[in-house]
Amino acid sequence: MNRTLLLMAVAAVATSGVKAQSVTYNHDSPKQNQITVMETGTGALSPELYYTLLHNKYKKSAASKNKLSFRTLAGVNLYNQTDEAEAIDSALVKRAEIEALNVADRQIDLAWLAEGDKINAQMERLQRNIDRIPLAGGTTDDRERWTEYYHVYQCAIDATKDAYMPNAQRKKEYLRIYEDVVRQNEILVGYLARRQNAT
Numbered sequence: 609m610n611r612t613l614l615l616m617a618v619a620a621v622a623t624s625g626v627k628a629q630s631v632t633y634n635h636d637s638p639k640q641n642q643i644t645v646m647e648t649g650t651g652a653l654s655p656e657l658y659y660t661l662l663h664n665k666y667k668k669s670a671a672s673k674n675k676l677s678f679r680t681l682a683g684v685n686l687y688n689q690t691d692e693a694e695a696i697d698s699a700l701v702k703r704a705e706i707e708a709l710n711v712a713d714r715q716i717d718l719a720w721l722a723e724g725d726k727i728n729a730q731m732e733r734l735q736r737n738i739d740r741i742p743l744a745g746g747t748t749d750d751r752e753r754w755t756e757y758y759h760v761y762q763c764a765i766d767a768t769k770d771a772y773m774p775n776a777q778r779k780k781e782y783l784r785i786y787e788d789v790v791r792q793n794e795i796l797v798g799y800l801a802r803r804q805n806a807t
Contacts, residue, residue, distance in 0.1 A: 649674035714772050719779035727765065727782060730789040734758055737796045744803040754796060761789050 637654065644651035649671045653659045659667040738758060741751045768781045 645670045646674060648676045710774070713774050717769060717775070717778065719775045719782055720769060723779060723782040723786065727786050727789070730786060730793060731758070731761065731765075734761070734789055734793050734796065737793060737800060740800055741803075744800045745806065746799075746803055750799075757792055761785060761792075 641651050641654050645653055653663075653667055653670060734754075735758060738751060738754045741754060742748070764785050765782075768778060768785070771778065771781075773781075
């Protein structure tokens with residue numbers, strides 16, 4: 609019992625020595641009045657003598673130059689900008705739709721589906737004619753040169769397949785490659801005919 613009483617006495621003395629911080633609020637009426645005048649334009653500046661002697665010009669114009677009028681004016685100006693913002697937004701949405709179509713057009717190679725078979729046929733024909741060079745009496749240097757042509761055209765085809773371009777442009781490139789391969793095939797066939805006639 610004595611022990612409990614001793615503990616209670618120590619606790620009472622210890623807690624009386626501890627002073628917790630308390631929130632203090634000292635109302636300052638002149639500051640509140642000045643803030644009210646600055647924000648809304650209502651109220652009166654006090655002390656009267658202070659503002660009359662030292663800030664007379666501010667005292668006369670404080671009520672008319674408040675933040676509320678500027679806020680109202682800014683709100684009206686922002687409201688007037690909604691039409692412009694909507695026009696810009698609709699233009700950007702239309703542009704995004706067009707760009708989405710452009711991206712889709714560049715990712716799917718429809719031109720190869722249309723032109724790929726005839727290009728592959730000409731490339732196979734060129735390869736067969738290159739393989740006929742030694743049989744017609746051509747040199748290994750001639751065969752290497754024509755094989756390099758073949759690789760150039762194959763590289764051009766692969767580059768066009770991998771290129772980021774619209775299908776219309778891609779088709780033009782494929783047709784140019786096709787025309788070049790046909791022309792080189794004709795030259796190679798003429799060369800083979802001359803070599804066979806020479807033997």
